[in-house]
Amino acid sequence: MRTPWADGPEYVTQCPIMPGNTYTYKFNIENQEGTLWWHAHSRWLRVTVYGALIIYPKAGSSYPFPKPNVEFPVILGEWWNRDPISVLNQALFSGAAPNVSDAYTINGQPGDLYPCSSQGTERFPVNSGEKIMLRVINAALNQQLFFSVANHMLTVVEADASYTKPFTTNIIMLGPGQTTNVLLTANQAPGQYYMAARAYATAQNAPFDNTTTTAILEYKSSGKGTASNSRPLLPRLPAYNDTATVTAFQAQFRSPSTAKVPQEIDEDLFFTVGFGFVNCNPGPRCQGPNNTRFAASMNNVSFVLPNTISLLQAYYQNIQGVYTTDFPPVPLTQFNYTGNVSRALWQPIFGTKLHKMKFGSSVQIVLQDTSIFSTEDHPIHLHGYDFYVVGQGFGNFNPQRDATKFNLDDPPLRNTIDVPVGGWAVIRFVADNPGVWLMHCHIDTHLPWGLAMAFIVENGVGKLQTVEPPPTDLPRC
Incomplete structure (x- = not known):
């Protein structure tokens, strides 16, 4: 709290750390327990620069x-x-989508289904009867992932460093940036069992x-002699586009007790999220759809x-011309967000537009997926805050119909929410x-394309607000 200088996104809260230089991040942990993670926030450096942060x-x-007998970060x-x-x-440069990855990894190792790493496959040794906690983190750059352990049920107890009402499942799904702690009991016949992860992919074609x-x-x-002679049992993972399994999984998340959800709203915001295209003419031919740039x-x-200069420095040093505060609180044009979108709405405007809020404001944001090019499940992350997910659904959000179904009693507390493919999610926070x-999509391909915005939250009254x-060692531009 009150230490945005330690947040990290380049040109938002700091300038990048130059080669050979250092910067010490100092911050207080308040009212959080569980699994978070640290990672680079410059271009695609976080593809390898990341790690677990356990509280x-x-x-x-x-x-x-x-209390589990043993814990493992995954x-x-x-x-x-x-x-x-x-x-x-x-x-x-080309305007096209980037090449997809060649492998996924668990603790840095792809595993022995790939031809390159059978000797380095990560192993988690357990004793029969032990209760194990797996701290699962999706640090993948661009992909939501299903995760399962063969023949073992998983009890979800925490997500994004907030405890949940426990529920049991054989499959979990994490968007990039999300964490999920699960309990597993080693109650199967002694042997070896694969834990496995693969894509949940929702964009059409x-x-x-x-x-x-x-x-x-x-x-x-x-x-070891017996086990090494046979391949471990592989879990059955859902189909790549199994949105029904994802929806059923996400619907089970609840706060463990009555939540302090804002009831009266000061800032009622509606944000569409999704793709767009930029025409290449005049200029060289682009490799996006129909000679466009994504x-x-x-x-x-x-x-x-x-x-x-960073946005944070520009704000607190009152440097003009770096940004404006006219980010639209609702779409400037209403349309059939998940239907057949007019081509006139395919090309966005470009700008460094922020939204300013007073300290202590109660905020509600509707996050609405759009069908420009394709609907897609977007993991939206808000820096500096946890938020309550009070509702999710498919199609276009309808306030008269959908607001009556909000969970204002025990909604889950998250810092990254997967906006359903062709659907919406509603979050609240103070x-x-x-x-x-x-605030940005945690699919890193989408961030340099512009799927982001930023909030200015003004100071309140007194030192604690x-x-x-x-800091004196804040990186210079």
Whole structure:
């Protein structure tokens, strides 16, 4: 809280750390327990620059469930055989979608279904009867992922560093940026069992990496000699486009007790999210659909990052000409968002437009997917905040019909929400963390295309409602 200088997105809260330089991130953890993660927030560097950030209960307190015998971080990643920065640069130059990855990974290893890493396949040793907690993190750059462990049920107990009412499932799905803690009991016959992850892909006719990454849950009592002679059992994963399984899974998330959901709304916002296209003429031929260049937007504004100073510095140093505060709170043009969208609405405007809010405002945001080019499940992440997910559905959001179904009692608390493919999600939070905060799609292909915006949350009254001064080692542009 009050330390946006430690948030990290380049040109939003800081300038990039230059080669050979350092920057120490200092921040306070308040009212959070569970699994988060750290990662680079510059171009595609986070393809390999990431790790788990685990917050344990305070001394003298405990988990709200029986303490597991052992815990393992399970970090799902994505791998390119080429330099990923060159993959991104080629896509931005050509206007086309970037090449898909060559593999997924678990704790840095693709697993032995690929021809390159059977010796390095990650193994998780367990004893029969133990209760294990898996801290699952989707650090993949561009892909939502299904995850399962063969023959073992998973009890979900926490997501995005917020506890949930426990529920049991054999499949979980995480969008990029999401974390999910699950409990697993080692109650099967001694042996080896694959844990596996593969894509949940929703954009129509869009290529994706259809490979499967694996690791091995290995019972210590199984004896290596016997186990190594047979391939572990592979879990049955859903079809790549199995939205029904995702919807049923996400519907089970609840806060463990009555939630402090804002009831009266000060800022009622409606953001469309999705693709767009930019005409290439005049100029060289582009490789997007129909000689266009891919773009993306919120409320038809494709977000442009500054490149000489961060938005946070520009705001607190009152530097003019870096951004404007006229981001539209609702779409400037209403249309059939998930239907046949007029070509006149396919090309967004470009700008560095922010939305300013007073400290303590109660905020509701409707996030609406659109069908320009294709509907798609978009994992939307808000920096600086957790938020309550009070409703989700398909088609166009209808306030008269859909608001009556909101869960205002025990909705889940998240920091990244997958907006359903061809649907909507509604979040609520109190703007009590001053600063400049980026909201963006956590599919990293979509971020440089402009699927982002930023909030300015003004200071409140007194020291505890005011942004701390910038650190002396803040990177310079």
